[in-house]
Amino acid sequence: MxxxxxxxxxxxxxxxxxxxxxxxxxxxxxxxxxxxxxxxxxxxxxxxxxxxxxxxxxxxxxxxxxxxxxxxxxxxxxxxxxxxxxxxxxxxxxxxxxxxxxxxxxxxxxxxxxxxxxxxxLGRQRQIVSFENASADLTAARILYPDGLTAPLSPGEVALIRTFAENPHRVLDRDQLLELAPAETTEALDRAIDSRIARLRRKLGTAQIVTLRGRGFRYEPD
CATH class of the missing domain: 3.40.50.2300 (Response regulator)
Known part of the structure; x- marks a missing residue:
């Protein structure tokens, strides 16, 4: 894109x-x-x-x-x-x-x-990624909930969602995720990516970002 x-x-x-x-x-x-x-x-x-x-x-x-x-x-x-x-x-x-x-x-x-x-x-389309219970507007850096409420997305969260959306059904290990979606602080070491993804899952209310033990993570859109 x-x-x-x-x-x-x-x-x-x-x-x-x-x-x-x-x-x-x-x-x-x-x-x-x-x-x-x-x-x-x-x-x-x-x-x-x-x-x-x-x-x-x-x-x-x-x-x-x-x-x-x-x-x-x-x-x-x-x-x-x-x-x-x-x-x-x-x-x-x-x-x-x-x-x-x-x-x-x-x-x-x-x-x-x-x-x-x-x-x-300019007539650009907004970058919207849909999950089960919310959508992520990557252009505006907001989560859009069905009841009309919104919540902010940090740059690191936007990068994570974009990385998963551009690699559906693909297993991404921790090193790949840290390279493609670096954290905003020095916490981006080892298993810190696990906690970032756990927080993102809770904000989105999604089970479509799947943890594969010993392998990494995979985004499974509908």
């Missing part, structure tokens, strides 16, 4: 790196630029599916870039800003942004917004 390409235009390096790592764990391709000039050059080098745009970029402001429709092309834009001013939000949306979030940003909310914008703007 082709991964959506996200360009992160953010001049706070720690936040940009954390954001890129989070989105990569969800399966997106990411690239970081820290100035308006670098963003301009990156977009001229090739198209992107979505831009996370800090309006206060040095060199060339986010508003300048939103006005340049030839440069933005067909990319969706989600504005990120530390300014809670409603006027700025309105101006950003009127200038062509698809969505707007004020920092500090909840990363799971951002993942849900990215999934919705890509589905709406």
């Amino acid at each position: 082709l991964r959506a390409r996200i360009l992160i235009a953010e001049d706070e390096p720690d936040f940009a790196s954390a954001l890129a790592e989070f989105l990569q764990d969800l399966g997106y391709q990411t690239e970081i630029v820290a100035t308006g000039i670098a963003l301009d050059a990156a977009l001229r080098a090739g198209p992107r599916d979505l831009i996370l745009l800090d309006l206060g970029l040095p060199g060339r402001t986010g508003f300048d870039l939103l006005d340049d429709s030839d440069l933005i092309g067909r990319a969706a834009v989600i504005v990120l800003t530390g300014n809670p001013d409603a006027v700025e939000r309105i101006v950003g949306l009127e200038a062509g942004a698809d969505d707007y979030l004020v920092k500090p940003v909840d990363l799971r909310e951002l993942a849900a917004r990215i999934g919705s914008v890509l589905a709406r703007r």
Whole structure:
């Protein structure tokens, strides 16, 4: 499956790196630029599916870039800003942004917004994996329950579900799972994968992820 390409235009390096790592764990391709000039050059080098745009970029402001429709092309834009001013939000949306979030940003909310914008703007299908009692929306990083309630999925859980969904009926040993779906902390050693899968089974209410003693795990969809 082709991964959506996200360009992160953010001049706070720690936040940009954390954001890129989070989105990569969800399966997106990411690239970081820290100035308006670098963003301009990156977009001229090739198209992107979505831009996370800090309006206060040095060199060339986010508003300048939103006005340049030839440069933005067909990319969706989600504005990120530390300014809670409603006027700025309105101006950003009127200038062509698809969505707007004020920092500090909840990363799971951002993942849900990215999934919705890509589905709406670019016609991408959401990545839904169905289980007996719930569905996992990998694009939005949420579990969807039949009663309408939802629960967040961590990047590690998204990676696990994606790995099982892409390898149905295949036995995956612990080493393979740790390589394909690394944990978010250093607990990813030896049998820590067992506890991660046990927690995921409980959240999903599923018996379709089967433990094969001495061999590993297998996903058995209907």
